[in-house]
Amino acid sequence: MVLFFHELRRNRTSLIIWTSVISFMLAVCVFIYPEMKGQMNEMTDMFADMGNLTAAFGMDELNFGEFMGYFGLECGELLGLGGVIFAALLGISALSKEEKDRTAEFLLTHPVSRVSITLYKLLSVLVQIFILNIAVACVTFISVAAVGEDADTKTMLLLFLAYFLLQIEIGCITFGLSAFMRRGGVGIGLGLGIMTYFINIIANLTEALEPLKYLTPFSYAEGSYIVNNCAFEWKYMIVGAVAMAVCLVLGFIKYNRKDIA
Amino acid sequence: MKAINTEHLTKYYGSKRGIVDVSLSVDKGDFFGFIGPNGAGKSTTIRTLLGLISPTSGSATVLGKDIVKDKTEILSLVGYMPSEASFYGGMKVKDLIAFSAKMRGIDCSVEAKKLCDRLELDMSRRVNELSFGNRKKVSIVCALQHSPELYILDEPTSGLDPLMQREFYSILRERNEKGATVFLSSHVLSEVARYCKSAAVIRDGGILVSDRVEKLGHTGVKRVCLRCTQELPDIKGAKDIKRENDSINFLYSGDIKLLIQELCNISFEDINITDPDLEEVFMHYYVKEEN
Known part of the structure; x- marks a missing residue:
C-alpha cells in the first residue's frame, strides 16, 4: 500500500491538470449549448450533406437539435480522446518509467515481490482513471443542471461509463506493454491511443471496413449508438476485455522475470 | 551457514558475457572485498544475488536462502547500495529515506537521523539537487538504516571525500563487530587491503582468487x-x-x-x-x- 500512495503522490500534478482541462472543456461545451441550439437545426442539415464524413464522426445518427445528440458528440471528442491519451500515458509509463529514470534498482531491492509491485502500480493507474472520470462526470452534471437543459440521466451515465471502460481498457493494455519497455515508450502509448481513435473513424466511413471496429475500444464507446439505443454494443466490448486480460497477464509474467539493467 | 554462497553462477546477456562459472563463498561475520577492473562482472554478480537479474545457470544462496525462490526474503535481510543511485526526482531526502523504510515495513527514523548526522547529510534538501557524493550518502542511509544482517555494497566509496570514506568505513566496522557481514565491491585496491578481512578478484567474468587478505599477501x-x-x-x-x-x-x-x-x-x-x-x-x- 505504501507504493500505491507513493504512486498517487507522484502523479498528483498530472492528474489534476488532465482532470481540470477535460472537465473545463466539457463544461464549456455544456454552457455554450443554449446559444448554439437555435443554429443547430441548420447545422444538422449542413452535416447531412457531407456524406461519409458525417458518418465517420457518428454525426449522421445524432440529432444536434437535442441536447443529448450534441452532448454525445462532444463527449466523444473530449472525454474519449482526452481520456484515452491520459490513460495511455499513465499505463505506458507505469512500469517503464522506473527503468528509464533508473529508479527501478532502488525500488526493486526492497523486500516487496515484483507481483505486488506490479499490482500496486496497476491499482494506482485504475484509481487515477477512476478519479478523473468521477470528477469530470460531477462537473458535467453540475453544468447541465446550471444551464437547465433537458438531459437523460441514464444515457449520460451510460456515456460516462462507456468512456471510463474505454480508458480502463487502454490503460491496462499500455500497462501490460510497459513491462516490455526499457526506455519509457511515451511515443508508443500516445500513438496507440490516437491510433485506436482514428481506426474507429475509418471504420465508420464504409461498411466494408466495419470489421476494423473490433480493433478499437472506441467502437463500444460510440456516442451515437449509446444515445440512440441507451445500451452498449457488447460484441465489441467482449473483444476489448479479452485483449485487456491478455496484455495484463503477459505484462505480469514479463515483469516478474525481467532483468533490470 | 554462509552469508553468500554461489555455485557455478553464470549470466549471459544474450551472447554477451556477464559472469561465467562464479563460485564464491563468504562467511558470516566476514568483511569481504570484491575487486576487479571495470566490466569484470562485479555488478553483475551483485545484481544476480539481489534478484535484479536472473542467472543463466548455476545457483546461489544468500543467508541460506535461494536467490530465485526466496528473493523477497533475502531483500528483507540485506542492505544494498548501488554503485550509481538514482532516486525519485522532487522528493526530499527525509521523505525518500522514510519511503525506503516504509517499503520495508519498519520505522527506523532514529537510526536514519543518526546516520545522516554522522555523514553530514542535510535531510531537508531535494534529492535531485544533490551532488553525486551526497546522493551516495542517501544510498548509504537507505542501505544501513534498518541494520540488516548482510550489507551488499557496490562501489560504495566512489564519489565520497576521504573524510567521509573514513567515517563510512568506521560505521561499517562497528556493524561488522556487532556480527553483520559486509560484502563490498571496489576497484580501489588500497581500501580493500586496508579494511577487508577477505577478498576475491574477478576478471573477465571469472573469479581468479578468493582468500583471506593476509594469505593473499603471501603468494610466494x-x-x-x-x-x-x-x-x-x-x-x-x-x-x-x-x-x-x-x-x-x-x-x-x-x-x-x-x-x-x-x-x-x-x-x-x-x-x-x-x-x-x-x-x-x-x-x-x-x-x-x-x-
Whole structure:
C-alpha cells in the first residue's frame, strides 16, 4: 500500500491538470449549448450533406437539435480522446518509467515481490482513471443542471461509463506493454491511443471496413449508438476485455522475470 | 551457514558475457572485498544475488536462502547500495529515506537521523539537487538504516571525500563487530587491503582468487630489485621485468635458491628482495598475463 500512495503522490500534478482541462472543456461545451441550439437545426442539415464524413464522426445518427445528440458528440471528442491519451500515458509509463529514470534498482531491492509491485502500480493507474472520470462526470452534471437543459440521466451515465471502460481498457493494455519497455515508450502509448481513435473513424466511413471496429475500444464507446439505443454494443466490448486480460497477464509474467539493467 | 554462497553462477546477456562459472563463498561475520577492473562482472554478480537479474545457470544462496525462490526474503535481510543511485526526482531526502523504510515495513527514523548526522547529510534538501557524493550518502542511509544482517555494497566509496570514506568505513566496522557481514565491491585496491578481512578478484567474468587478505599477501611471489648495468639473463619465473636507468625490477615466483644461483652469474651492486604489498598482488591479477 505504501507504493500505491507513493504512486498517487507522484502523479498528483498530472492528474489534476488532465482532470481540470477535460472537465473545463466539457463544461464549456455544456454552457455554450443554449446559444448554439437555435443554429443547430441548420447545422444538422449542413452535416447531412457531407456524406461519409458525417458518418465517420457518428454525426449522421445524432440529432444536434437535442441536447443529448450534441452532448454525445462532444463527449466523444473530449472525454474519449482526452481520456484515452491520459490513460495511455499513465499505463505506458507505469512500469517503464522506473527503468528509464533508473529508479527501478532502488525500488526493486526492497523486500516487496515484483507481483505486488506490479499490482500496486496497476491499482494506482485504475484509481487515477477512476478519479478523473468521477470528477469530470460531477462537473458535467453540475453544468447541465446550471444551464437547465433537458438531459437523460441514464444515457449520460451510460456515456460516462462507456468512456471510463474505454480508458480502463487502454490503460491496462499500455500497462501490460510497459513491462516490455526499457526506455519509457511515451511515443508508443500516445500513438496507440490516437491510433485506436482514428481506426474507429475509418471504420465508420464504409461498411466494408466495419470489421476494423473490433480493433478499437472506441467502437463500444460510440456516442451515437449509446444515445440512440441507451445500451452498449457488447460484441465489441467482449473483444476489448479479452485483449485487456491478455496484455495484463503477459505484462505480469514479463515483469516478474525481467532483468533490470 | 554462509552469508553468500554461489555455485557455478553464470549470466549471459544474450551472447554477451556477464559472469561465467562464479563460485564464491563468504562467511558470516566476514568483511569481504570484491575487486576487479571495470566490466569484470562485479555488478553483475551483485545484481544476480539481489534478484535484479536472473542467472543463466548455476545457483546461489544468500543467508541460506535461494536467490530465485526466496528473493523477497533475502531483500528483507540485506542492505544494498548501488554503485550509481538514482532516486525519485522532487522528493526530499527525509521523505525518500522514510519511503525506503516504509517499503520495508519498519520505522527506523532514529537510526536514519543518526546516520545522516554522522555523514553530514542535510535531510531537508531535494534529492535531485544533490551532488553525486551526497546522493551516495542517501544510498548509504537507505542501505544501513534498518541494520540488516548482510550489507551488499557496490562501489560504495566512489564519489565520497576521504573524510567521509573514513567515517563510512568506521560505521561499517562497528556493524561488522556487532556480527553483520559486509560484502563490498571496489576497484580501489588500497581500501580493500586496508579494511577487508577477505577478498576475491574477478576478471573477465571469472573469479581468479578468493582468500583471506593476509594469505593473499603471501603468494610466494617476491619483488626483486637489482642495481646493475648488465642485461638480466633469462630467469624462469621472472615476470614484469622493468629496467630503469641502472636498476632492474621484477617479480619472481618459484624456488628462491634457483633465483640466487641465476643471479650469481651476473654482477650487481645491490639487491633487495621483498614481499610485494597487497596492492601489487591485486595489480598482478588485474593485468592480463601475456601468454
